[in-house]
Amino acid sequence: MTAKPVGGGLLDPQQLWRSTPDALRKLDPRTLWRNPVMLIVEVGATFTTVLAITDPTVFAWLITIWLWLTVVFANLAEAVAEGRGKAQAASLRKAKQEAMARRLLGWTEGASADQYREEEVAGPQLAQGDIVVVEAGQIIPGDGDVVEGIASVDESAITGESAPVIRESGGDRSAVTGGTKVLSDRIVVRITQKPGESFIDRMIALVEGANRQKTPNEIALNILLAALTIIFLMSVVTLQPLAIFAKNYQGAAPNTEAINADGVTGIVLVSLLVCLIPTTIGALLSAIGIAGMDRLVQRNVLAMSGRAVEAAGDVNTLLLDKTGTITLGNRQASEFLPVDGLTAAQVADAAQLSSLADETPEGRSVVVLAKNEYGLRARDEGLIPHAHFVPFTAQTRMSGVDIDGRKIRKGAAAAVMKWVRDNGGHAAADVGPVVDGISASGGHRWWWPSSSTASPPAPSG
Known part of the structure; x- marks a missing residue:
């Protein structure tokens, strides 16, 4: 929106x-x-x-x-x-009016799908206390609190921060804002705003009443x-x-x-x-x-x-609290950095395979970068036989694929390293310094181990 x-x-x-x-x-x-x-x-x-x-x-x-x-x-x-x-x-105002909501009638916490019904209504028609469900790729129709589920949410339209945030029920990370986009998973939201008092409404009032x-x-x-x-x-x-x-x-x-x-x-x-x-x-x-x-x-x-x-006009120094204020709303992959004797082409091949099931902007940018820089055409999930794809979720913070005896995962460095250790493997010695260097320079930390033992990935052809 x-x-x-x-x-x-x-x-x-x-x-x-x-x-x-x-x-x-x-x-x-x-x-x-x-x-x-x-x-x-x-x-x-x-x-x-x-x-x-x-x-x-x-x-x-x-x-x-x-x-x-x-x-x-x-x-x-x-x-x-x-x-x-x-x-x-x-x-x-037009963007707000065009936002559609999937309102749940008769929903209670822990209820099964046959105990409530779903109806589609316009976002402005939502009232305080309504329950709506939002899935990956959909816009959150109003301000509220997550009462069920966990999801990765793109709030760049509101905060300017390019990095998605995790929103989950309970705790201090349950609040969501109307106009933001769910990137993964599914959440149920209870609307807390009154009609005409949402964040978007206040923004409209600021523009009109400057x-x-x-x-x-x-x-x-x-x-x-x-x-x-x-x-x-x-x-x-x-x-x-x-x-x-x-x-x-x-x-x-x-x-x-x-x-x-x-x-x-x-x-x-x-x-x-x-x-x-x-x-x-x-x-x-x-x-x-x-x-x-x-x-x-x-x-x-x-x-x-x-x-x-x-x-x-008299300002000559500007201090910003975060880089997302002046950067692109969506993070994009820009380079493949090989470690442990691998080549950049091998990393690009593994990264593209593990990103096919990742529908987030970052995952799509990895596929595009591998195609543009190394000539690797995007492979459709249905055209790769005997492959089991693992979609990206906010809980795992990883996506990947199991193919030809290999397990390839891509995701947050901490999540992938934990996955490697849980599967009896270990990370290469030079992974840590590379990850820390990228993080210190303001980049995002991604890592692609090819298997549970972190052995080098071979090109899949």
Whole structure:
């Protein structure tokens, strides 16, 4: 249920078209009063419209059209920036609504399958106390606690951590979050959230209700724009009496159509005022503040206010509590490291075989890496005779295959080493340093012993 980032620039035609109704609604003076520069432009546009209707000329209508376009463009720039944030929230809401839940009716702990029945409902219809079952590859439909089973869960969509976590009934590892994905096994979850109070709902509220608090720089710039607007407004107002005086003064007869018996025409005065005041800065001021938060939203980062975005501009050192915040959501195999005299090709062959029954992203990446790096085609489980495949589970933390007298296992280093010892084998001496080195560098520790005695695997052809 990972929400796809909402992109698109200011000149995206579809985004402009969707934002036009919002831009027109912002023409309401009760909304526009927060931007005094554009409010004056709107008042001037209304004034020139009246003059153009009473005394229509090409010049009057051109000025009127340009003034209205200026106001609409200013509102459109802000509406586009706000619209992309709303689109991100809509994407989250759509993903939530499309999540389906397998609700269990009459379920009790330890009950057999014939003692309860299952029905499929939409995730938003779940109520507090409902029991749902989630299997490998399915999305957990709501926040809750695991009441039966154990599973490996991918929580990267919520926490940003790429490593799957184990969730099981009882203890302090039973809580699960709606929108996360079960990678293996099967769990039964009791929903603990109330309708509209899930983690996804709170995330949607953050995106839609991001505080448009003005930053100190924006407040200072607003004060400057308001002061300049007042100064230029007073200057333009004085032009009318001066023009009348110049027109009627003895010996002064300016030859211009802009001055008539009543002085300078109103359309010329409004045009001059709009040209003098900082219209462009005022038009884009709100859009600039929102655009900073919008660019973060496109990268799935929530900025609570413009003040936070502005403060982030002064940051030159960023400390993160985990690498999953800035890494790919799914871990992927990148290299095969042979030990005990084996070749990388032999390790790749054994790793691919033992990963055929592993449906997790890591298992699939091992198969792909063996194919791309060593030309080993992915072999279908049904096409390998006399092979017994062992799927990956959260309990064993291993997957593998028993074939031609060999037992090949792949999984967490600690789990595989224990399996080897339990079967009477022992690990090669150089396995420990390799595993510790990978772990220290931030990688994940995988190991492939070929049999219960940890003898070298032979290529299977």
